Amino acid sequence: MTPLPLIYNPAARGGRSRVPQKALSQVAEAFGFALELWPTRAPGHAEELAADARKQGLPAVAVWGGDGTYNEAARGLCNGETAMLPLPGGTTSVLIYELGLSRKPLEALRQQLAGSPRKLHLGRTDRGQVFLLMLSAGPDSLILYNLPWVLKRYAGKVGITLQAVAEFFRAQLPAFEVRGNGTTLSAGWCIVGNSRFYGGPFPATPGADPFRPGLEAVVQTRRGRLSAIPFFFGIPFGRHLQQKGVVRFAAAEVSLTGEGRIPYQLDGDPAGFLPVTARASEDHVWVWLPA
Template structure:
């Protein structure tokens, strides 16, 4: 098997030693490995697009941002695999992927294939989620130096700072043709958020749809109730949170408002989100 491994050396503070064990396990399993270290955001996409032959599988070695960069360069017919070593690994948690190098390599070589349909935000793929409002402000304003030093705690600091902005902007979200107003929204492919917290029990990576969570009430107390509910896995039970399944979503707002996908900034509104025509084959453990 020919495998291309894309490694983000800044993901989670860098995990070079674990990467070496992972590559060695792949090679001991009979794989021929091409290894590439990314240098900047978007580098993985550019590198993969320039390859004439990517191999049978491309491995994203990093976090959700690295996976997002990789999935936008993976060509049709090439499988995607993950070696989760980043700050946040929401997709890896969703797929129950192991973190140990030898076990992760075994999934790449011997695991089964799960077809996942990526969503497109203004034409760019994402596999985990997109967000506007509070969710996007947190990602947009996170301190990148602090992220490298303290990991997820950098997001927690940004979350606290952005609480005071919630409710200032009203968004128009059109869900499969139905216009709705809200003060924040998360469009999710899977159940988890921020690593281990359940955002939506209705979302399903295997289903050809996204789950749209609309936060329809203003006020900091309402937002704090939502955050508390997230810790308990009860977000969809909060009065004022609407959860809708959709195939096409558009989002608009007055002014210049950021969007995030898979934990990284992804430009500004307006946003058009739709499902890609064909699924991507992702390597996962045997049940």
């Protein structure tokens, strides 16, 4: 049988996300694959493991975890022939929604092994970082930057919600500028999407498509709590795009600049501080999609 490494994060969901090894092995064997467990030991290790699978010339590597783990694996597989098979094992696993996969890991693996390969384009920053889903700056990146690791690891979405309440009532929320398509906008929040979904099955940037190069930016030009709160709660219902001060545009490059230490995030993890430029790219990773 062909080896199928399963890269997994033992700390996903605070260690509560147990890999059903026997059941997954049975699914893999039905398609001619022998499942092998490859646990990560530290942040960034998934990239090394994925790169190793690529060097071995393996056709695919399964990745159990959340969007941060998928991002690491994509870096190791970037522009190679080894495909990534993401399995839902993280707090949110937004990529699973984007690919139209089941939230049940066994069914998600079965769907992919029975499916066909497709090239998923990656976004890039001017710092060489990649993103599968999106880059954003605003209250969300502030929440993630200030989120204690204990809350993220052991409380999951509940911890993020508690931190969100704290950040929304701080004295000052981020204010910065967004440049794209020859226009400069004042902003309190900006989501630059390489894919549609954000925070769950919520199409924050519905015009984005990871299967073609290009980005979509959604910018909240109004600043402060009175605009941030309805924007945030409007995303699950698609109402954020109809709110006053929201500008939406497609672009190959979007730059965010601001004064002070304004954090930004990539695929749900803090990634640095402004300024940063997000760019569409021809860089890609292969995925297997349901038939």
